[in-house]
Structures are given as structure tokens and as C-alpha cells.
Amino acid sequence: MKSIYRGLIVAVSGPSGVGKGTVLAKVEELLEKANPGSVGHSISVTTRAPRGQEKDGVEYYFRTTEQFEQMIADGKIVEYDKYVDNYYGTPSEPLDEMLSKGQDVLFDITIEGSLALNRKFDTDTVTIFILPPSMEELENRLRGRGTETEEKVQKRLEQARNEIKRAGEFEYIITNDDLDRAAGDILAIITAEKLKASKNISAVEELL
DSSP states (O other), rough: OOOOSOOOEEEOOOTTSSSSHHHHHHHHHHHHHTTTTTOOOOEEEEEEOTTOOOOTTTTTTEEEHHHHHHHTTTTTTEEEEEEEEEEEEEEHHHHHHHHHHHHEEEEEEOHHHHHHHHHGGGGGEEEEEOSSSSSHHHHHHHTTTTTOHHHHHHHHHHHHHHTTTTGSSSEEEESSSSSSHHHHHHHHHHHHHHHHGGOOOOOOOOHH
């Protein structure tokens, strides 16, 4: 069944170890179960070379540095960053196409990335910040990975404190103390956003 709603960008941020990826995977699972094909997937643009069997338009859109910088200049990149001399960014045109089809696009993204998406797509974007139940629990999760040195754990905790201070810049704040509840909270936010009067005024006009 074709959606009567334009899709929504769900931009989720939070400190490392808070469980953003796990929560969003659960949200996607529930959305797809209720309405198969309702979730779109944003493919990033990068200037790095393809690896192995990677194909343009599948894993990434592969572009030269000159092409990428031209896309920035043309306003075709919503947000981007640079790692090891290579650009990585979110292209706006495929994203807009998915939204037009009624597909929701979920992002596990940095604070700056969330805010950039909100600036570019405004009414199509909802920003959500995920908090840990406590700093002690966050520290336990980071240590539980077994991949971090003590120095890295302390750096991540300090970064987490700085990121949490910016939670007020987001439209919604949820606490990930239970996976199912956190995923349910995000689903409730998506539903509420789509039922806003501003997004359904055309239905009112059709009735009249």
C-alpha cells in the first residue's frame, strides 16, 4: 500500500556506547514488519576508491574530490566529514526522492550531522537524542566491548559528557534503559510527527 504521507528523516544522535545502532535496527525491523518497503536507505558519497567488489550506487556513490567539492558548492551534500583525506557525505537528491515516495530514512549520525539534516530538510526531519540510563551504565557498556584501552574509555566518557550537554538542541530526548521501550518511543515519535496538522492540511482541503 502506497503511503499517503511524505517520508520522514529520523536523525538519531547520542554518545558512543548508548546503543543508537541497536535501537534503530529494532525500529527498522518494526517499521518493515508493519509496512514492507517503508524504510529507505541513504547511500553516502565518498571520494575514496572502491574496495573489493564494491559498486557505485550500492555501497557508496564514488566521486572524485573535485566532483564532491562541486556537489558541496551546488548544495547537493546535506552534511559531510573528512576521514584520512577522503570526504564522506549524505547526498540530498536521493534522500529527497525516498521522502517523496513516503519512505522513512533512519540515521545513526553525529550531532552536527543531525542538525545539518534538520536545517536542510526542516519539516521532513525529526531529531532525537538518546541518553544512557546513567553515566555508570554507559561506562559499563564501553568497558563491556572489551576493545577499548583505559585511556580510550576515559576519552569517550569525556566526549559523552560534552555531547550530552547538547541534548537540548534536539526535538526529542529518550533514555535507552530498555531496547523495546526505546524503539517504541521512536515509533511513537514518528507516528506523532506524521499526524501533525501541518503535514495533513491537504486532507482537510480535499474534504472541503
